[in-house]
Amino acid sequence: EIVLTQSPDTLSLSPGERATLSCRASQIVTSSHLAWYQQKPGQAPRLLMYGASIRATDIPDRFSGSGSGTDFTLTISRLEPEDFAVYYCQQYGTSPQLTFGGGTKVEIK
Amino acid sequence: QLQLHESGSRLVKPSLTLSLTCAVSGRSVSSGSYSWSWIRQPPGKGLEWIGYIYHTGTTSYNPSLRSRVTISIDRSKNQFSLELSSVTAADTAVYYCARGRGGSYPYYFDHWGQGTLVTVSS
Numbered sequence: 001e002i003v004l005t006q007s008p009d010t011l012s013l014s015p016g017e018r019a020t021l022s023c024r025a026s027q028i029v030t031s032s033h034l035a036w037y038q039q040k041p042g043q044a045p046r047l048l049m050y051g052a053s054i055r056a057t058d059i060p061d062r063f064s065g066s067g068s069g070t071d072f073t074l075t076i077s078r079l080e081p082e083d084f085a086v087y088y089c090q091q092y093g094t095s096p097q098l099t100f101g102g103g104t105k106v107e108i109k
Numbered sequence: 110q111l112q113l114h115e116s117g118s119r120l121v122k123p124s125l126t127l128s129l130t131c132a133v134s135g136r137s138v139s140s141g142s143y144s145w146s147w148i149r150q151p152p153g154k155g156l157e158w159i160g161y162i163y164h165t166g167t168t169s170y171n172p173s174l175r176s177r178v179t180i181s182i183d184r185s186k187n188q189f190s191l192e193l194s195s196v197t198a199a200d201t202a203v204y205y206c207a208r209g210r211g212g213s214y215p216y217y218f219d220h221w222g223q224g225t226l227v228t229v230s231s
Contacts, residue, residue, distance in 0.1 A: 035218070045156065045221060046221075090156075092215060098171070099158065100157070100158065101155070
């Protein structure tokens with residue numbers, strides 16, 4: 001099973017600051033099979049990125065994704081008030097195996 | 110516009126079977142472009158994929174749940190269902206249904222239901 005480790009657990013930042021979230025895999029992940037989601041309290045997750053770096057429909061360009069192999073990053077260039085939430089990475093691999101990271105909470109400092 | 114809506118038993122007694130249905134509107138579950146998954150989230154915790162079904166009826170399950178899970182599809186009603194047997198308190202969670210993209214494999218999930226909380230308790 002591919003384990004996804006997200007860091008940090010919590011990121012305390014102010015609106016307007018840059019957020020950098022990490023997702024590290026225990027084995028190589030095909031980039032086209034790596035996605036990121038945003039979840040707000042009481043809501044279902046919302047797809048942000050797929051294929052590691054492709055923004056989903058209606059996702060603003062302050063969100064960007066990068067990485068390959070075992071290390072992936074989600075960057076929010078300038079935090080807006082609505083961006084404070086929990087973020088999850090997810091991978092699909094063979095077996096099949098589909099796993100999520102443990103999540104990073106971005107909170108207002 | 111695609112919508113997914115979960116329904117089913119909200120309170121299940123230990124050792125019994127949890128049953129949920131996801132009604133899909135705005136897109137046919139028979140489309141070959143998508144797969145259909147169940148994902149759960151225990152209160153205050155992260156996401157866990159349960160399994161998926163393709164329109165052909167092909168299924169795949171999380172190895173940790175495989176012995177207790179059955180996912181089925183009803184093309185005539187445009188819905189798919191989840192059964193989880195021998196439940197315990199550890200199965201208490203919000204259960205989501207979601208559409209997978211990637212053809213017959215769920216590389217990622219672009220539409221989710223609103224989720225339904227299922228509590229396992231006597």
